[in-house]
Amino acid sequence: MRDESNISHELKARGKFRHTNESPVVGDRVIFDEKFIQEILERKNILNRPPLANVDQTIIINSCKEPDFSFNLLDRFLLLIEHENITPIIVVTKTDLMNEEELKELKEKMKYYEKYYRVIYTSTIDLTGTEEFKYLFKDKINIFAGQTGAGKSSLLNVLDINLDLKTDKISKALGRGKHTTRHSEMYEIFGGLVADTPGFSKLDFFDIKEENVPDCFVDFFELSSECKFRGCAHLDEPKCNVKKELENGNILPSRYRNYKLILEEIKSQKPMYRK
Ligand SMILES: Nc1nc2c(ncn2[C@@H]2O[C@H](COP(=O)(O)OP(=O)(O)OP(=O)(O)O)[C@@H](O)[C@H]2O)c(=O)[nH]1
Numbered sequence: 001m002r003d004e005s006n007i008s009h010e011l012k013a014r015g016k017f018r019h020t021n022e023s024p025v026v027g028d029r030v031i032f033d034e035k036f037i038q039e040i041l042e043r044k045n046i047l048n049r050p051p052l053a054n055v056d057q058t059i060i061i062n063s064c065k066e067p068d069f070s071f072n073l074l075d076r077f078l079l080l081i082e083h084e085n086i087t088p089i090i091v092v093t094k095t096d097l098m099n100e101e102e103l104k105e106l107k108e109k110m111k112y113y114e115k116y117y118r119v120i121y122t123s124t125i126d127l128t129g130t131e132e133f134k135y136l137f138k139d140k141i142n143i144f145a146g147q148t149g150a151g152k153s154s155l156l157n158v159l160d161i162n163l164d165l166k167t168d169k170i171s172k173a174l175g176r177g178k179h180t181t182r183h184s185e186m187y188e189i190f191g192g193l194v195a196d197t198p199g200f201s202k203l204d205f206f207d208i209k210e211e212n213v214p215d216c217f218v219d220f221f222e223l224s225s226e227c228k229f230r231g232c233a234h235l236d237e238p239k240c241n242v243k244k245e246l247e248n249g250n251i252l253p254s255r256y257r258n259y260k261l262i263l264e265e266i267k268s269q270k271p272m273y274r275k
Pocket residue numbers: 093094095096097122123124125146147148149150151152153154155166167168169170173178179180181182197198199
């Protein structure tokens with residue numbers, strides 16, 4: 001059955017999916033009849049934790065405070081998303097919780113990311129930046145990712161008042177060690193589909209090979225054509241253009257530090273977990 005209308009159908013997955021490693025996930029395109037999902041069409045990409053398929057764009061939600069802004073977390077999200085060839089959009093939420101000085105300092109650092117990515121500043125309290133989302137989702141499958149309590153569901157509620165998603169005070173959420181949003185679900189907003197997610201609780205890199213990391217740091221990738229060695233990891237290699245630009249002050253120091261930390265982490269992962 002082909003149905004591109006907005007009618008929803010409640011379907012069961014065919015029993016055969018139990019015996020294959022495949023099961024339908026949010027974002028899948030499927031062939032179905034009156035009762036069953038018969039077939040899952042080829043996926044453009046698949047994220048595992050949480051399971052989502054065919055994602056075009058990931059909106060990374062980072063709060064200014066509560067929880068505190070973390071460049072480490074941002075770089076980790078960017079790696080995971082770049083690795084799946086998904087376009088990242090960086091959103092900085094809760095700008096109302098920073099004073100002018102703090103926000104100015106953060107924006108100064110974020111200018112580095114603006115060379116490569118779209119960066120949007122928002123607040124659900126004073127509605128800063130919410131206009132910028134009007135044309136962002138159109139004809140795309142988008143997902144909201146980010147730490148628990150960063151304000152993903154709150155922002156979606158402001159963008160579409162009909163959603164009425166559950167949100168909760170961060171202290172409570174973190175105290176329980178649980179996410180307020182428990183599952184991923186897609187909503188139609190501004191002509192596109194958007195999935196609210198329970199963040200990515202385990203931001204691990206078991207699916208990423210060490211040698212693929214340098215190219216997923218787009219800023220380093222751009223500079224790497226002038227590194228002496230092809231496949232330069234920008235660590236101790238001689239005549240490395242990334243190290244040179246870092247010394248020249250053209251790379252955000254935290255960005256390079258996080259890159260090294262992530263590489264170390266991937267190296268120390270047990271091979272049995274590696275793909
Ligand atoms: N001051 C301020 N608080 C906000 C803003 N956005 C969200 N909050 C608050 O932050 C808390 C957490 O927001 P949620 O929207 O539930 O966070 P979430 O990212 O969906 O969290 P999970 O579902 O657990 O992943 C709530 O108490 C919100 O009211 C904002 O722009 N400013």
